[in-house]
Amino acid sequence: MTQDAKETFSLPTPATPATPATPAALAAKVRTLAPTATRSMQRVAETVAGDPAGCAALTVTGLAIRTGTSEATVVRTARLLGYTGYRDLRLALAGLAAQQQSGRSPALTTDIAVDDSLADVVAKLAYDEQQTLADTAAALDTGQLEAAVTAAAGARRIDVYGVGASGLVAQDLTQKLLRIGRIAHAHSDTHLAVTTAVQLASGDLAVAITHSGSTRDVVEPLRVAFERGATTVAITGRPQSAVTQYADHVLTTSTARESELRPAAMSSRTSQLLVVDCLFVGVAQRTYPTAAPALAASYEALAHRHR
Template sequence: MSGAAGEAAAPAADGTAGGIPRPGGGGASPAPAALASRVRTLAPSMTRSMQRVAEAVAGDPAGCAALTVTGLAELTGTSEATVVRTARLLGYPGYRDLRLALAGLAAQQQSGRAPAVTADITVDDPIADVVAKLAYDEQQTLADTAAGLDTAQLGAAVTALAAARRIDVYGVGASGLVARDLAQKLLRIGLVAHAHSDPHLAVTNAVQLRSGDAAVAISHSGSTGDVVEPLRVAFDHGATTVAITGRPDGPVCRYADHVLTTSTARETDLRPAAMSSRTGQLLVVDCLFIGVMQRTYETAALALAASYEALAHRHSPRTR
């Protein structure tokens, strides 16, 4: 076997690899501007050799667009088969399609229509630079998440939540904060929703779910056992299940009827995954909430008004 381990298929003359299925059944390739987002989302599940290819094309689209498949393989110290497999995993039918996307991205960056990736935050950065870099990264995360969100899956998840007798939301750590945000929003429009960060309580509650109920698991990695397990239990008991994750191939998705994928900014020493993942998760949660409120507007508006009135009454001077 030549090239990277486990990559026996050699590229064909047109830059494709024999016997490798096209992602998405041969659907449209991602837009050039989505390339960096796909690299960030998919890189953790790639082999190290494929990561080198992905990082190269995202870091220097103009330079890589000028290279043949052989040239890029030599630049990254990989094989032609690795380059083609990376292109396929990123959503392109073959390397020629990836080169076209790279050329398009480079042109957009040159014209200013697609900003270049900013530098990482360093310990010596002035606070003004920190603000600018964080703002750029979070804007990019929101844009990438919105671009990659499957609206059919989102609509199906909204339908399930709007009709649910009861909704459980599971998340731990930073994802637990997002889980509480979703549950609180749904409660305020009259739905029965509870967030669970304690893994034992999460499973205990999941056992009580049935058909007609819904469960939402929030896990950026998609492999957090304390989130995967209660979703599995809810799934096994007939509840409609939703996963919000940055890893569509993660274990949590095995037990999800509907998967909503988030994008994240690059993880660095000064910007850990807990920070970068939260921004995309909150966007998805807000989309779910607005969608459910639209579906249940008559009752939701009344419940929200009652909530505002109760809070206003609580803070009125006459009640003190």
């Protein structure tokens, strides 16, 4: 697949909805995937997320009229969210509406204003972080996570790529892995990342962390690692972005709505940290006989520095 083809919006193949997604997973998916959709599909997705009860009561024609779109757009949006058609989406919306009516607190307005008190800032950020973590947990594909854990637990070497805020998350993951005896390196310099990616092969693992999924400094080394035969993992908030073209496994993160005083990097970092923590704990569980002694040894080696 060419880069141009990858950047053209396309719908994922929907899974058979024998077991519809939970309301929490649906809400998380709407927030995560809406930015990758067309404008008309964004209107449908945002309307669905904002008023699940009202939308659950509408036919496909009714929702198309309400959003100023077409029936085809409504059906395409349902497919984007993982359903075979509008009927299954409508059932999930009814479940979400029932949950909200059962006592769940309504969403807070978390936009931070210049004149907000620090108490308000703390409350809004805390709520935003909680929502981001809940969305990420609800939308995280545990099958993909399981495969990534398996690859990391058996890898000869693990290289992690990330720049900016994602670079800090890459360092966090590698430091954890090193403490349980895994050979891991974080790379934020593109030249070094590509140079080391060339040395990877089957049995190695490369992990790319990028919220946008299109950061060239992260996509390029993952491409090289992929072409060299290494197992590759992408941690991204855009599951249909360029980086996933070179990923054997994709772990999707969520993010809060960006505002003037809260750039996307803040909330994307929070969700990325949750995902890498899940990955690390899974590896530690799989390799416990060697991980536990290694972790104990690292604690002992550093203990005198904390007295």
